Amino acid sequence: MARRAPRSLRVTANVVGLLAALVAVFPVYWMVNSAFLPRNKIRAPEPTWLPFGGDLDNFRTVLGGGTFWDALATSLMVTLSTVVVAVLFAFAAAVAVSRFRFRGRTSFILALLVIQMIPVEGLFISQYKMLESADLLNTVGGLTLVYVATVLPFTVWTLRGFVDGVPYELEEAAMIDGCSRTQAFLRVTFPLLAPGLVATGVFGFIQAWNEFTLAVVVMTREDRRTLPLWLSSFTEVNRGTDWGAIMAGSTLIAIPVVLFFLAVQGRMVAGLTSGAVKG
Template sequence: MSPRTRRRLTRVAFNALAVVIIVCSVFPVYWMVNTSLLPGGVVSSPTPHLWPDQLTFDNYADVWVEGGIVSALGASFAVTAITVVASLLFAFAASVALSRYRFRSRRSFIVAVLVVQMIPAESLIISTFRILDGWQLINTILGLGLVYIALVLPFTIWTLRSFVDGIPVELEEAAMIDGCTRSGAFWRITFPLLAPGLVATGIFAFIQAWNEFLYALVILTRPEAQTLPIWLRAFVQATKATDWSVVMAASTLMAIPVIVFFLLVQRRMAGGLVAGAVKG
């Protein structure tokens, strides 16, 4: 077998493997959407339906009208927005300070950030609840938002610091030689190049806040204050016998904002790689 034929077969094998991985990753999502578009009786039948041959939107109507998803949707949007904005602001300031400045205890702070990431979040539930209870923040979006910020901040700081370290400081120095101030060089040259890091950490913070279940279950005990994961659990329990078509419809509605958010920022994630170039 010639080397060219061997390379071609290897390429075909890797492409086939990639197709299998993509199909295995996409199929659960497709099955969720497909199930949400079928009547409950069809879903519970022993015969599988690989496509919505009995298309219906009644499941979505049941979730939207009778399920009370609107209040849970508003609570999830509020706590997610607080988490994403605050965590990006704090992580951005901390990552720039750690990467661009040398100060006492800098290395200790970096190690502390890494150690905090290793602590299981479940071990902090009781102490977190008592702190929020003392601050009168139980059953509040602000209280849950503070918890989520504390949970995602170590990872966002660590990730953004890597992005800042990857941008040569010589770019800022070149801009300063051309007449920019230090702050002007940072905002005009370095900050645009940080767009991929900001988007990546923003997506992480968004998904963590949107899908988090345990802390929301402990902190938000009032039905009107519950986020979508807690609402879905209560909704399933309220239906007695689980209607999987309705559950899949609710799960699909929960997944849509994450997909939309990613589609909105994915261009910026790629565009930031070439933004902020200096003149030659």
């Protein structure tokens, strides 16, 4: 009897985990399934669980006219710029807060928490006025600047935890072996921080890629829209909502995020095992 309890507990945990996974995956499946269905089947009272008899008309609709590719280019430029700039600044700030003791350090850390509590909508007017005065409205640089300011506090806070998790004694051991402080940091500590850099980069990528409200304020021209703004064009008051096009567009928007995660997940695992063992 003593051996059956842990086994039953594992089975129960696996079943609960499987159900949770199905609940999380089902909206994604329904989005992809609906992308291949015609409008009459999407609006039918009886749901269509499999896209048998479907077609690619919804994808032809969203890809026609070239507006998707313009929005894709804008989103890629803004998102990649946001990730690079935010990770670089956050990495420098996290190392400074974690490794050095200076006046105002505690206030800086508390300020990061307070900034995250401010609703984004409360800053719209000031952000719009600042970008307008700098002639940065409807520009990749202007939207990137706003996104970096939004992503940076959480990124610094997250990276600080990763830096704190790497013992400073590793750097001291490397310096005893003849490395300078900079060499010890780059050769020993930096490889161990790779998972943190990748994790914060993924967070920044997803947040900038899917952001809508700030883009509405900054990108007012139709030819400068990001993908979330472009997707909203399929919802009109007079014609109603084209759910097939929205589902097809959402499927296309999700593909770059999936590809980005698949490209970096191997480096997250590699970073955990490199840099700490000396042969």
